[in-house]
Amino acid sequence: MTRTGSAPSFGALLRDLAADPVAVGEVVGAARAHSPEVARLPPAEVHRQVVLLLTSGLGALERREDPGERDFTEARRLGADRAAQGVSVAGLLCGVQGGRDRAVELVVRHGRAAGIPDEVLLEGLLTIGRYAAAVERAVVDGHRAAERELAATGAPARARLLRRLLLGGPAGVPPAELARFGLRPDGRYHCLVAEQPDPVRAHALHRQFAGCGGVLGTVEDRLAGLTPRLPAAGPVDLLVVVAPVRPLDRTPAMYALCAAALRTAAHRRLRGLHLVTDLAVPTALAAQPALAELLRGVLLGGLDPADEFHRELATTALAWLDHGQRLDQTAAGLHVHPNTVRYRLRRLRELTGGPPVEEGARCPVPETVRWWWALRTWLDRP
Template sequence: MTRTGNVPTFGTLLRDLTADPAAVDEVAWAARANSPEVARLPADEVRRQVVLLLGSGLGALERHEDPAGRDFTEARRLGADRAAQGVSVTGLLRGVQAGRDRAVELVVRHGRAAGIADEVLLEGLLTIGRYAAAVERAVVDGHRAAERDLLRTGAAARVHLLRRLLRDGPAGTLPAELTRFGLRPDGRYHCLVAAPPDPVRAHALHRQLTRHGGLLGTVDDRLAGLLPRLPDAAPADLLTLVAPAQPLERAPAMYALCLAALATAAHRRLRGLRQVTDLAGETALAAQPVLAELLRASLLGALDPADGFHRELAGTALAWLHHGQRLDQTAAALHVHPNTVRYRLRRLRELTGGPPVEEGARCTVPETVHWWWALRSWLDGG
């Protein structure tokens, strides 16, 4: 906002800032930058929180209401939502207060630029400050009330049991504790691990995935669970790994496999619901980086990673292995002529000594694994 012929009122200034996307983004950025927990929330959620704060101040100024008599239901609901999403009251307040401080800076900066006198700015800030404090108290009240509800319904105990089962198994857990949360000591459950979604989506996904029972919660900053049935679906943009149903005694092993497969799938930029067994080979090989390094040096030491032609040769060979060592299928996948594939494979063989490309020749299973592993890790840069 710049100075004009007519000096705006404080209310006009605040209304303009509340409606200004750039100003809202600046306040939201401050909230996210000062609270890691708030930073995990979707940007739209933080913006909604900012608009709530600024809108409350604007309403305070325009209506001259006593904060004690105003309805802060929305602010309490905001606090309750954050509690359900696992955001601590401390983390929430750090974000709220950082956003409030940045909003004050914006009001002063733009107000002075517009020619509003300092005493007018001070009076306006004191007025909206009383409402901002009331909003914060309502947010805290809503958060603490929701926390009490979660404890009363056993949500905290449920997550504690899940973490224990995934890390240590059911040893020492009483059957009554399992049945309290819908698990059978002799049951078989699918372990699930998802890339950490934002807290709002995690809360919604929890309801979706536990429709048929089981436990789901945050473990090691990831969404994890034990489900009696595979989910019908998962968000297409969220990477989710599931293991075959196993007894509870094998939950820690399945959890470890899901974590390893999740890292492999994330490296491949996969999304959606994925079975651990579909990534078995890549997950197992990824666990041996030193052996991969030895294979690269042994089989592909003559190639230069900075040479574009060498990378083209390696990429063609990897595609050839992926397509059953068939020239026609490889050529179709790469959108080139089969003779181009044949030429590249022969040039690679001249440089490295393999793999075989003679008509009818095929790599053995061990050779295929060795070359695939070396080529894949070489192209990935180690």
């Protein structure tokens, strides 16, 4: 913002800053930099709240409202949302105050550059200060009210129950405690484990599975839970692994399988909801890294991981196995001609001795698994 003609009003200055994506980005960055808890939230979520509070404050300033008479519903909702997302009131205030301080710096810098007299800037900043203090009080009120509601619904007790069930099983857990959270001793449940999402997505996932009668909480730094049924549409931007329904006494075993499958799926950069049975083969193979290393050395010792052509050969062979050893389907999947696939497979056979690539030839199942495992782990290496 530069000096052009007569100086703009203080209100016009604020409108320009609130509409300036660079200025708003600086306020968002300051809020996240001053609070590690706020920094765990998606930047878009912090940006949305900053814009909301800025435009709301601008409206109050232009209408010359007394902060004591202002309706701070949005600020209270912000506090309540952050409480539900696990952000402490101290962490929240650090973010709010960091953003406020950066906004004041921007107002002073741009106001002076635009030629607004210091006394006008001072009067406007005092008004903003009174509004900001009222906003902070409303944020804290909303946060504390939400904390009381969460405590009343037994969120900490729910997390403790889940840790007990998933790690040790239902033995010794009173039926009344299970019933408190909608579980039955004779019930059958899906065990689910998810990569630890940001607080906003975690809260959304809690609501989604709660609608199915599920119970979710943090177990060993993962989001995990039990649910009698799955939602019609699972999350698409988050990795969740689910076991088939089993009695409660099978919960620890299901949790261990889901946790192992989650690590494998995360390594493969999968997203969405996956059944642990669909991940059975890669999960079982991933549990034997020493054997995988031996297999790579024996079957693929003739390949150089630094050679791009060799990596192209291995990628093609893996796609060939994934497509049922069909040249036409492999070619379609790789967007190349079938003759290209045939040539690459023959070159791989010349370098390594396998797998067989004659027209119509098929690897026996054990041989397919050996080559698939060797190729998959060879390509996964840095």
